[in-house]
Amino acid sequence: MTMPNQTAPIPKFAKRLNGLSNVRLPLWALPADWPQQAGEPVNADIFFNQGLIASLKPRSSQHSDLWDLQGALALPALIEPHAHLDKTFTLTRSRPAAPGLLAAIEAMHQDRQYWTAEDLRQRAAKGLTWAAANGVTHLRTHIDWFAATPPLAWLEMNNLQQPGITLERVALAPLGLFADADNANAIAQAVAQSGEHSLLGGFIHSSNWDPAAMSNLLHSATRWQLNLDLHIDEELSPLANGLMWLADYLSQHPFPGHICCSHGCALASGSEQQSRQVLEVLAKHRVTLISLPMTNLLLQDAVVGRTPRQRGITLIKEARTAGIPVLIGCDNVQDAFCPAGSYDPLDTLTCMLFTAQLDSVFDQHSRLICDLSALTGKLAAVSPLATGSPASLVIFPGSDSVTWPLNSAARLVINRGRLTHQRTWKQELSHES
Numbered sequence: 001m002t003m004p005n006q007t008a009p010i011p012k013f014a015k016r017l018n019g020l021s022n023v024r025l026p027l028w029a030l031p032a033d034w035p036q037q038a039g040e041p042v043n044a045d046i047f048f049n050q051g052l053i054a055s056l057k058p059r060s061s062q063h064s065d066l067w068d069l070q071g072a073l074a075l076p077a078l079i080e081p082h083a084h085l086d087k088t089f090t091l092t093r094s095r096p097a098a099p100g101l102l103a104a105i106e107a108m109h110q111d112r113q114y115w116t117a118e119d120l121r122q123r124a125a126k127g128l129t130w131a132a133a134n135g136v137t138h139l140r141t142h143i144d145w146f147a148a149t150p151p152l153a154w155l156e157m158n159n160l161q162q163p164g165i166t167l168e169r170v171a172l173a174p175l176g177l178f179a180d181a182d183n184a185n186a187i188a189q190a191v192a193q194s195g196e197h198s199l200l201g202g203f204i205h206s207s208n209w210d211p212a213a214m215s216n217l218l219h220s221a222t223r224w225q226l227n228l229d230l231h232i233d234e235e236l237s238p239l240a241n242g243l244m245w246l247a248d249y250l251s252q253h254p255f256p257g258h259i260c261c262s263h264g265c266a267l268a269s270g271s272e273q274q275s276r277q278v279l280e281v282l283a284k285h286r287v288t289l290i291s292l293p294m295t296n297l298l299l300q301d302a303v304v305g306r307t308p309r310q311r312g313i314t315l316i317k318e319a320r321t322a323g324i325p326v327l328i329g330c331d332n333v334q335d336a337f338c339p340a341g342s343y344d345p346l347d348t349l350t351c352m353l354f355t356a357q358l359d360s361v362f363d364q365h366s367r368l369i370c371d372l373s374a375l376t377g378k379l380a381a382v383s384p385l386a387t388g389s390p391a392s393l394v395i396f397p398g399s400d401s402v403t404w405p406l407n408s409a410a411r412l413v414i415n416r417g418r419l420t421h422q423r424t425w426k427q428e429l430s431h432e433s
């Protein structure tokens with residue numbers, strides 16, 4: 001086993017750092033002409049200025065004013081592209097009566113009786129605190145809507161403050177709510193008037209399929225200039241046609257905003273030719289695909305006493321080949337949909353590593369938990385470590401590039417040039433002993 005690196009003495013919290021030296025960064029985040037040695041990128045020196053990155057250079061001689069990381073791995077700030085802060089941490093009071101997605105939805109509806117402002121605030125704040133400690137600086141939460149007016153959770157989440165985390169809210173309404181054009185317009189208007197970081201979403205499934213409602217959803221988002229994040233085709237049926245319909249729609253009606261499609265499990269159930277055609281159109285329209293491996297593995301093909309035969313994971317490799325940006329998220333954490341979860345993107349990536357048989361995880365696929373431009377649709381031709389970007393990184397002092405993200409619970413979080421969280425090997429060992 002590789003022993004943890006010993007980083008130099010840890011700087012004081014809140015102290016503004018001048019930068020980091022001798023740090024091992026992932027290949028995808030480095031310039032194309034970055035020098036390599038023995039097949040690995042050489043370590044870097046990163047200079048900070050006023051909380052921003054001033055420059056990124058291959059390691060040179062000693063810089064006494066920088067924090068020497070002695071070769072430790074580091075990533076740009078992590079993102080959590082898909083969570084449900086309104087449902088999180090409700091498992092102990094609301095367990096589903098049966099396996100699978102629809103039983104979890106029923107259990108969640110039962111749990112709503114407890115969703116007071118205080119209950120929502122307390123659970124959501126806990127989720128945000130966990131995410132921040134893990135190195136997340138941007139979190140997108142979906143929030144269930146049950147009518148055309150905003151639910152209490154939508155309003156409460158707007159008041160949540162977690163230093164260092166940008167919070168986005170997506171209105172997650174069942175497709176049926178968009179069947180009426182006036183309703184669809186009212187939902188979109190309410191979201192648009194909720195301020196920045198607000199998006200329109202919907203739950204689109206063969207159990208509620210309605211192409212007219214889909215048209216209303218797309219039209220209302222266009223009218224109110226909203227970006228979309230859809231729960232779409234979260235099932236294994238080859239008859240699920242949400243993504244296929246969306247590809248067809250976009251071919252005829254270019255959408256002015258950005259669209260994220262979450263789940264898309266059914267893509268893996270159709271024919272290769274069918275999925276390729278859908279992916280080609282989605283790529284053309286800059287749609288981002290978000291895969292949620294933990295809940296999909298738990299909820300798809302779930303039957304009591306029977307080993308699941310299917311994985312429920314969308315076609316992330318084919319999507320990347322087609323040029324579609326891909327991200328992975330935690331989805332539900334400790335609720336009726338998923339009893340486990342940690343708000344740690346590394347746990348999600350570990351799950352995906354085995355599920356989708358990923359290789360070169362640190363140098364290539366760590367991008368799946370860092371790529372903010374893929375989430376927002378804002379074109380970023382440059383790396384998140386480019387000059388002028390926030391000096392926000394996560395350092396993994398106990399890891400190496402071969403075994404990461406396993407054995408990587410220990411970490412140090414730098415947010416805009418300041419050390420904000422630390423979880424060291426030493427602390428973990430004393431905790432366990």
Ligand SMILES: [Zn+2]
Nearest residue numbers: 082142231331
């Ligand atoms: Zn979800």
